[in-house]
Amino acid sequence: MQKSIADSIISEEMMIPSDTAGIELFVRNKRRSDLVRFSVEKTVLFVAGSTYPASTSFDLRLDGVSWMDHLAQQGYDVYLVDVRGYGKSTRPSEMEEPASDNQPIVRTPVAVRDVASAAAFIRSRRSVDRINLIGWSWGTTLMSRYASENLAHVNKLVLIAPQWLRTTPSAADSGGPLGAYRVVERSAAKSRWLNGVPDDKKNAILPPAWFNAWAEATFANTGLGSDKLRAPNGTVQDSREYWASGKPLYDPSLLTMPVLIVHADLDRDCPMDMAQTAFSKLSAAPYRRWIEIGDGTHSVFMEKNRWQVFAAVDGFLDERMPA
Structure with missing residues (x-):
């Protein structure tokens, strides 16, 4: 009898x-349960964006398989980390107080330190000096900034919907004064996800059952019932002070490892021109690649065309440069 994914993956x-x-x-x-030797090339760390945790995005089983499962099946040693204030990580004390009592928390430099803590933990645990990094949305800024400051510890870098200087309003910014965090409602999540998608494509791109699976996981155990969560506002403040003010939070020209950018054509959170500009500045990468996926949004790796993301990243991580 063939083993199930659950049986074969630890x-x-x-x-x-x-x-x-x-x-x-x-x-x-x-x-994989038979993986006993660990290597630079086969070690991966995921980090997510500025509203939702990594733990309900990269390890969301759709049709029985999550992205983490997929990579583990390929022989990868796969990790994710929730930065502070997100998912199952510790919520800073400011998140237990009224939002207006404190300034926005978990700004980019703080979250980069959390990435550094996770990366150092993995390197020590597996006795490897470098790992592969995969970031999504704000996570691309965290991974790029960390990588630029830790060149000796990064093997390859994958950026899904990378942030860059904004010419359009941030979807996470509703305007007005910012407190420590914002409350995000489940009822608004789907419309934001499918912003800009033609009505006749919405159910095909994001099957309703898949959205419900993500929402059930993401809005569980938030301390606010099953339909709300708190998201730190540090990223919104960063968007105002940096991305919308002509000041990038990382320098792509400092990245000296291979870089893959994956973008989808219907992404309204990080429009194509942002990703193109970031790509154009990867001047020190030994090689760089752009993959554009049709009929996908900012969350393309959790949609019907996610297999294209998986295939693109598989190919990038598996390949070896000629000697």
Whole structure:
């Protein structure tokens, strides 16, 4: 009898220390049960964007398989981390107080330190000096900034819907004064996800059952019932002070590892011109690649065309440069 995915993949969950007393980070690891030797080329860390956690995005089983499962099946040692204030990681104390009592929290430099904590943990655990990084949305900024500051510790870099200087309003910014965090409602999540998608394509691109699976996982155990969550506002403040003000938070020209950018044509959160500009500035990468996917949104890796994302990333991670 053929083993199921659940039988053949080991899944471990752990809380690791951050660089801040009282703040722990949730890390999940998946790997094949027969994987006993670990390597630079086959070690991967995921980090997500500015509203939702990595743990309900990259390890969301759709048609029985998550992206983490897929990579684990290919022989990868796969990790994700929820940065502080997101998912299962510690919520800073400001998130238990009225939002208006504090300034926006979990800004980019803080989250980059959380990525650094997770990456150092993985390198130590597996005795490898470099790992592969996959970031999505704000996570592309975190991974790019971390990589530019830790060139010796990054093997390859994958950027899904990369941030860059904005000429359009951020979808996460509703305007007005910003407190420490914002409350996001499940009822608004689907319309934001499918912003700009023609009505006759919505159910095909995002099958309703797939959205419901994501929403059930994402809005569970938030402390606000099953239809709301708190999202730190640090990224919104960063968007106002940096991305919308002509000041990038990372420098693509400092990245000296191979870089893959994956973008989808219906992405309204990070429009194509943003990704194109970031791509054009990867002047130090030994090679760089752009993959544009049709009929996909900002969350293309959780939609009907996610297999194209998987295939593009598989090919990029698996290939070896000629000697």
